[in-house]
Amino acid sequence: MKTVAVLGGGIGGLAASYYLCKSPQVTKVIVLESSSRFGGWLWSTRRSDGAVFEHGPRGIRPTGAVGRNTLNMVDDLGLAGDVLPVTYSHVASKNRYLYVNKQLHRMPSGISGLLRTVPPFSRPILWSVGMEILVKKSKEDDESIHSFVSRRLGKELADIAVDSLCRGVFAGDCRKLSVRSCFPVLYNAEQRRGSLALGMLLGSGPSPVVPARPLAQRSAKESWAQWSLRRGVESLPESITGFLQKSSRVELHRHAVVKQICPSASGWKIHLEDGAVSADHIISALPAKALSSTLPSSCQPLIQELQDIATVTVAVVNLEYDGSILPVMGFGHLVPSSEDRSLLGIVYDSVPFPEHNKPNGHTTRLTVMMGGAWFQEDFGDPETVKEEHLLQRATEAVQTHLGVTSVPSWSWVALERDCIPQYYLGHHRRVDSMRTFIKKKNLSLSLIGSSYDGVSVNDVIFSGRTAVEELLGAGV
Known part of the structure; x- marks a missing residue:
């Protein structure tokens, strides 16, 4: 492996570059970012009087393999002392509200909240969960989130709680979004256990093995629900950028708009507004539509799939x-x-x-x-x-x-x-189709970022790690 070009300097592209940089197999990493700054949607304003405001994600969840993976990176970068944890016992974790019928309603929490009828709901949530075990498993390979929750837990929960949740997480319409791609844990729980409740209790399938280093161990011990950083979440991409700048193998380019990528004898020639760079492999962290406009016409099926996201x-x-x-x-x-x-x-x-x-x-x-x-x-x-x-x-x-x-x-x-x-119905098939095309055509191209395998900060970072492991494991 000689040169890898990373398209996009958001958190996904930076994470991929970080993992590439840790491997002796890679001679050079070229990061191409079209804007004036690295970090993408992780964007914090720090006022001179000490106040911090987030314009993108504001809290990151520590749970699961992907959560541990991010905390391990934070540990490695020396940011552990800057972490601001919010525990499950904190008022911000216990109290979340819905605005329904022109009133604020606290979401039920704890056993007592689940057992009682709490407005704006007309029956206890635990009743819906208990009845859910009797609902038959769907034979469809995908379903909208609204349809899935209506079928398993009732229309009221789908119309109010899940509709609101999808707006908060995806800014999207739960009647169009795919349950399989947006909430794979729920989809897998039904498919493998026949029930959401049983899936939560017994587990709904294998997850990646990510050992917990000291910071991740601390988050589990102290029951963190989310965390941020003292100077805002933009500190994370800033620290990765600092790490990359210290490496003699990394070239970081701002204002580097990718106009076209063309196959070459060794891999790819990447045309910019003012010149070109060559690479043996491309890891694209660009949004799907942005990547589609740079690909050669020989990639037409892939271009179409990318444009459909x-x-x-x-x-x-x-x-x-x-x-x-x-x-x-x-x-x-x-x-x-x-x-x-x-x-x-x-x-x-x-x-x-x-x-x-x-x-x-x-x-x-x-x-x-x-x-x-x-x-x-x-x-x-x-x-x-x-x-x-x-x-x-x-x-x-x-x-x-x-x-x-x-x-x-x-x-x-x-x-x-x-x-x-927006992961609409059939998103998983679209992503599989794109990666199958890349494999069949033997293209030296990896797709990472929020367009494909999850929109959270943790998901995007982990997609960068996964792509690098697959690339270096293949010895390309």
Whole structure:
């Protein structure tokens, strides 16, 4: 193995480069990022007074093999001392709300909450879970999340709780999203155990083996529900970038827009706006549509599959208010599409991560998320929408939902265009088809990132690791 080009300098591309850099099999790693910064959607604003605001992911889950893998990387990079953990016993973990019928409702938690009828639900959630064991297993190879949950747990949970959850995680419509690709644990639980409850109790299939290093061991011992970093989650890509800059085998290029990639005798020739680079192998962390526009015409079936992966745009509005303005304490609240299609939810950032508040003076930080699958419907073309309109819509939501009458002392509007891929029905077949085409044509190409195998930070990092292991294991 001589030279590997990594297309895209978001967290997926940086993670792949990090794992490549650790192998003596690789002579050179060339990272090509089209923008002025590395880190992609992991983007933090650090104000001069010490306050930190997240414009993308704000908390990372430590659970499972992929969660341990990220914590192991954080440990290796020397960031363990900067971790801000939130335990399961924390109020932000115990209190999560839904905004239904113009009221905030705390989601049931604990045995007592599951046993009682808690608004906005008309019966105890444990009743739905108990009856679920009697539901027959589906013979379909995929199903929408809404259909799956309606069939197994009832339409009410699907319409309210799961609809809201999918808007919070994917900014998407649970009636279109694939349960197999978005929530593989649920799909596998039904397929292998015949029941979600049994799948949760007995396990729903094998998972990757990732040993827990000290930080991951600590997270398990202390029961972390999520974590961030003292200077924001952008510290993670910044630390990886710093690690890569110290390696004589890595070339990092900003403002490097990939125009076209063409097969060559040794692998690929990658054409940029101002020149070209050669590589034996390409790891693409580009969004699916961006990659599709660079491929040669000989890859037409792959190009079509890539173009068929849809994305949504999300408006993220950070707000800071003077004093304590929240009527409730918790992580935040989500809004089902039946209540307000364009308002996805509000995160109470100061509750899980008070360390990100400015140290002098008491303030409350909130993030309002809007649009997603409903962006065009409510706000029109993302190219023409005005920041003032998004800010007004966000502050009105805070006033209506939380009863906050004061004006924010600071705000930031970020329009995240095409930020979350949508795994619609049959997504798994599309991804399998793409990788089969690559294998059959013997293309020196790996696909990683949120377009394919999971949209979470952990999933994207792990996809980079998996691609590198497959590449080096193959000895290509």
